[in-house]
Amino acid sequence: MNTPIIETRDLHKWYSGVHALKGVSLKVDSGEAVGLVGDNGAGKSTLINILSGLHHQDSGDILVEGKPADIRSPRDAMRLGIETIYQYNSMVPLMTISRNVFIGREPLKWSIGGIGILDERKMREESVKAIADVDLHLRSPDALVGELSGGQRQGVAIARAMHFKSKVMILDEPTNHLSVKETAKVIGFVKGLKAQGVTSIFISHNMHHVFACCNRIVAMALGKVVLDKPAADTSIEEVSALL
Amino acid sequence: MRRLVKLAMQKPELASAMLLLVLVVLFQIRSEGVFLSVNNVRGFLGLLPETALVAVGVTLLMISGEFDLSVGSVFALMPMTMAVLVVAGWPFWAAVAVGLMLCAVIGFLNGWLTIRFDIPSFITTLGMLFMARSLTVVISGGFPPRIKPGEVPSWIFVGFVDEGGLIRASVLWFIAIAILISLLLSRTNFGNWVRATGGFLPAASAMGIPTGKVKIACFMICSVLAGFAGMIQSLRLNSFLPSIGEGMELQAVAAAVIGGTSLVGGVGSIIGGLIGAILIRVIDNGMVMSQIDSNWFKFAIGALTIFAVVGNAWLRRRGRAMKVETDK
Ligand SMILES: Nc1ncnc2c1ncn2[C@@H]1O[C@H](COP(=O)(O)OP(=O)(O)OP(=O)(O)O)[C@@H](O)[C@H]1O
Ligand SMILES: [Mg+2]
Numbered sequence: 200m201n202t203p204i205i206e207t208r209d210l211h212k213w214y215s216g217v218h219a220l221k222g223v224s225l226k227v228d229s230g231e232a233v234g235l236v237g238d239n240g241a242g243k244s245t246l247i248n249i250l251s252g253l254h255h256q257d258s259g260d261i262l263v264e265g266k267p268a269d270i271r272s273p274r275d276a277m278r279l280g281i282e283t284i285y286q287y288n289s290m291v292p293l294m295t296i297s298r299n300v301f302i303g304r305e306p307l308k309w310s311i312g313g314i315g316i317l318d319e320r321k322m323r324e325e326s327v328k329a330i331a332d333v334d335l336h337l338r339s340p341d342a343l344v345g346e347l348s349g350g351q352r353q354g355v356a357i358a359r360a361m362h363f364k365s366k367v368m369i370l371d372e373p374t375n376h377l378s379v380k381e382t383a384k385v386i387g388f389v390k391g392l393k394a395q396g397v398t399s400i401f402i403s404h405n406m407h408h409v410f411a412c413c414n415r416i417v418a419m420a421l422g423k424v425v426l427d428k429p430a431a432d433t434s435i436e437e438v439s440a441l442l
Numbered sequence: 443m444r445r446l447v448k449l450a451m452q453k454p455e456l457a458s459a460m461l462l463l464v465l466v467v468l469f470q471i472r473s474e475g476v477f478l479s480v481n482n483v484r485g486f487l488g489l490l491p492e493t494a495l496v497a498v499g500v501t502l503l504m505i506s507g508e509f510d511l512s513v514g515s516v517f518a519l520m521p522m523t524m525a526v527l528v529v530a531g532w533p534f535w536a537a538v539a540v541g542l543m544l545c546a547v548i549g550f551l552n553g554w555l556t557i558r559f560d561i562p563s564f565i566t567t568l569g570m571l572f573m574a575r576s577l578t579v580v581i582s583g584g585f586p587p588r589i590k591p592g593e594v595p596s597w598i599f600v601g602f603v604d605e606g607g608l609i610r611a612s613v614l615w616f617i618a619i620a621i622l623i624s625l626l627l628s629r630t631n632f633g634n635w636v637r638a639t640g641g642f643l644p645a646a647s648a649m650g651i652p653t654g655k656v657k658i659a660c661f662m663i664c665s666v667l668a669g670f671a672g673m674i675q676s677l678r679l680n681s682f683l684p685s686i687g688e689g690m691e692l693q694a695v696a697a698a699v700i701g702g703t704s705l706v707g708g709v710g711s712i713i714g715g716l717i718g719a720i721l722i723r724v725i726d727n728g729m730v731m732s733q734i735d736s737n738w739f740k741f742a743i744g745a746l747t748i749f750a751v752v753g754n755a756w757l758r759r760r761g762r763a764m765k766v767e768t769d770k
Contacts, residue, residue: 253648274650289648291641293708294634302638303649305631314632 202265204229210259219245221422234413235402241419251283252276280366284356292345300326300359329362350381369400406435454702455714469728477731491616492675494719497697499667501715506660507640507707508563513668515574517687520669521676525587534594549665553658578684596677624712640707700750
């Protein structure tokens with residue numbers, strides 16, 4: 200079998216007294232769309248925050264494409280090709296789309312010691328292209344992200360991850376607070392990822408959304424993985440009964 | 443109307459610029475031409491770069507989402523340090539370098555304490571306001587150091603650059619620095635990080651921006667500009683007093699806010715802070731020249747600040763309402 204693109208081995212995490220992860224071992228193969236479900240406080244976000252570099256595990260190992268990975272910051276995660284889209288949005292509302300697409304990874308015309316002049320034309324052109332590539336149609340890259348609808352924002356976030364050729368995309372409740380129509384759009388984006396060979400981990404409380412776009416289901420409860428099956432071999436009823 | 447609102451929303455400094463124009467005309471009329479007379483403009487252009495430089499630094503820092511209340515004290519501490527060293531026999535440029543370095547250290551401390559202990563910068567820099575002021579008095583040794591005119595090359599900073607003796611070098615320094623900071627904010631990746639950090643901290647850190655370092659850098663720039671401005675003022679007056687710059691911190695915040703900078707970060711522009719600073723100076727000076735009781739000065743600045751914040755909030759609400767309309 201292939202080496203998994205991400206593997207976690209016996210991850211533990213404590214938050215001052217709270218044992219949030221109690222030995223999570225998980226393998227995600229390249230190209231999979233994994234649906235991660237679980238009740239509030241099950242530890243889903245904690246697991247994801249560790250993979251995306253916001254937190255660090257107290258014990259356990261992470262392997263990316265078979266190699267041990269020490270993920271200390273979001274930059275480390277991005278360098279390894281892991282990009283995360285959060286439930287509370289990873290965009291700055293009062294900045295333009297093109298600036299948001301390139302936040303932290305701005306193309307520069309020239310620079311001294313990492314600080315330099317932005318290549319704004321390139322930012323504009325490439326963000327237009329990136330957004331069109333995920334089948335999102337926006338008027339201008341100069342519009343403020345705050346003027347977009349929730350679904351469009353998630354679309355831009357996904358376009359950003361695609362532009363930077365991320366291999367694994369983690370989406371933590373990207374459909375929260377979205378209308379039915381907007382949710383359908385976001386699910387469409389996630390399905391599009393699979394078509395382009397991007398591995399994804401999709402977190403949601405809505406089983407229907409998860410089953411609509413994932414080919415494998417992982418359920419967590421109280422900091423542990425309690426179910427891990429191909430979506431075809433399980434059902435909403437079975438998963439719901441476990442949580 | 444809609445287009446106007448939208449424009450005003452994107453460029454809140456525009457309204458202030460308009461107000462500025464109106465006030466200049468008004469004061470010119472009320473003062474019967476004294477306001478724009480050569481003598482008055484000379485005095486005005488002497489003081490302006492000093493307060494405006496402080497406002498520029500404070501504006502940048504506020505956009506990154508933090509405050510600095512210690513700028514007024516740093517404004518006094520830097521020239522005092524420099525003067526004490528010069529009197530002690532140090533070369534002028536070495537003394538200037540040490541003074542500016544001290545400002546950078548203070549800015550670093552302000553930022554580091556704020557970030558490391560996760561406390562409001564309002565509190566950190568309030569503490570620094572007292573400490574830096576106290577240090578200034580202590581190192582002055584109770585009586586101000588004296589530097590003979592001509593002993594130091596102060597003309598580089600405050601000498602007149604034109605024949606008529608209207609514009610001082612400080613105006614040029616100030617313009618150059620303001621352009622530089624403005625470009626830093628609008629054209630560089632660092633500026634992008636400043637806006638992102640102040641605009642929505644969780645997103646900025648999730649995207650890998652070193653938000654702590656960005657804020658500390660802004661604190662340092664702010665402090666160094668305040669110290670530099672204080673040095674210019676002291677050299678211009680050729681006196682080194684431990685009391686200068688008192689109350690300046692709040693005027694700088696007022697200037698930033700009047701120019702459209704948000705109190706919670708993420709929004710604002712250097713040119714806005716600049717216009718705010720000019721407005722404050724115009725009101726101060728214009729009232730004196732028009733022989734209005736100058737005790738009304740603080741009242742006017744206060745009212746204008748509140749008006750600016752209310753106005754900006756109104757514009758933002760209008761903007762949001764407009765967005766809903768276009769959604770349909
Ligand atoms: N930053 C934190 N500090 C302290 N405790 C935390 C922190 N983040 C999470 N926890 C705790 O860790 C446990 C797991 O939380 P986590 O956010 O991972 O759950 P979740 O599965 O994402 O839940 P939800 O579905 O509500 O998002 C909870 O008991 C939570 O209270
Ligand atoms: Mg969560």
